Amino acid sequence: MCLSAITWNYGTVLPVAELSAEAADAGAFVLVDAVQWPGHLPLDVSSWDAHAVAMASHKWMLGLWGAGFLYIDRAALSRLEPAQIGYRSVAQTSSGGYELHSGAQQFEVGTTSTAPYVALDSAVTLLEDIGLPAIESHILSLAELLTDSIDAERIYSPQDPETGLVTIQVENPDTTIERCKDEYNLVLRTLPEPSDAIRASIHAYNTREDVEILVEALDRMAKWTPSAHSHLIVDYWAGGLSRHQLNTRAHRRQID
Numbered sequence: 001m002c003l004s005a006i007t008w009n010y011g012t013v014l015p016v017a018e019l020s021a022e023a024a025d026a027g028a029f030v031l032v033d034a035v036q037w038p039g040h041l042p043l044d045v046s047s048w049d050a051h052a053v054a055m056a057s058h059k060w061m062l063g064l065w066g067a068g069f070l071y072i073d074r075a076a077l078s079r080l081e082p083a084q085i086g087y088r089s090v091a092q093t094s095s096g097g098y099e100l101h102s103g104a105q106q107f108e109v110g111t112t113s114t115a116p117y118v119a120l121d122s123a124v125t126l127l128e129d130i131g132l133p134a135i136e137s138h139i140l141s142l143a144e145l146l147t148d149s150i151d152a153e154r155i156y157s158p159q160d161p162e163t164g165l166v167t168i169q170v171e172n173p174d175t176t177i178e179r180c181k182d183e184y185n186l187v188l189r190t191l192p193e194p195s196d197a198i199r200a201s202i203h204a205y206n207t208r209e210d211v212e213i214l215v216e217a218l219d220r221m222a223k224w225t226p227s228a229h230s231h232l233i234v235d236y237w238a239g240g241l242s243r244h245q246l247n248t249r250a251h252r253r254q255i256d
Contacts (some may be wrong), residue, residue, distance in 0.1 A: 011165025067116035
């Protein structure tokens with residue numbers, strides 16, 4: 001069974017530990033998609049008691065595409081076989097065959113780009129310096145400000161935010177996204193489901209003013225009033241850290 005720890009379209013935190021326990025009792029192998037979690041909320045994968053947890057280095061981790069994490073419970077390792085093997089996965093070869101490495105290395109195939117992993121190391125250092133509890137508190141306070149500022153019937157994500165993902169109903173998502181970017185310099189995204197909504201992703205570098213500008217933009221969108229505002233609410237599906245030229249020290253000041 002595969003389940004998301006956080007629903008990407010609504011920002012809802014699922015009861016992973018409870019679901020994992022029920023699935024394991026039924027004999028299922030449990031894989032948790034936690035791509036929306038690290039860098040967003042504090043995480044202890046062992047508390048979920050899942051067989052495997054997959055995560056990425058971009059999105060909330062502030063890293064690059066191309067790197068990630070795969071946690072596998074040691075007791076579940078014997079239930080898995082590599083889909084491909086290469087020189088990094090093989091410990092020993094002979095005329096009679098080969099022997100795989102024990103542990104995680106058996107799933108490594110060959111040489112990969114080192115750049116995403118160097119960036120990931122720096123991103124982890126940055127997030128730890130700020131502190132994940134501080135990041136979580138900052139994100140949730142701004143998400144609550146956003147949901148409190150929008151009519152409740154237009155909020156598709158939890159009214160009492162559980163994450164920094166806030167999904168808002170709008171009349172024309174594609175036009176709204178384009179107008180928000182062109183007139184307010186707000187980077188948001190549309191969703192395939194619900195199809196009549198846009199999603200904001202609020203992170204550590206965002207400020208109260210960013211949220212207020214988004215609320216103003218949505219409120220005035222029907223009149224298409226231009227604005228010279230230049231603040232950002234960044235969705236990491238749409239763009240990365242370097243694209244928006246974020247300043248590390250500014251991030252930290254916003255959290256303090």
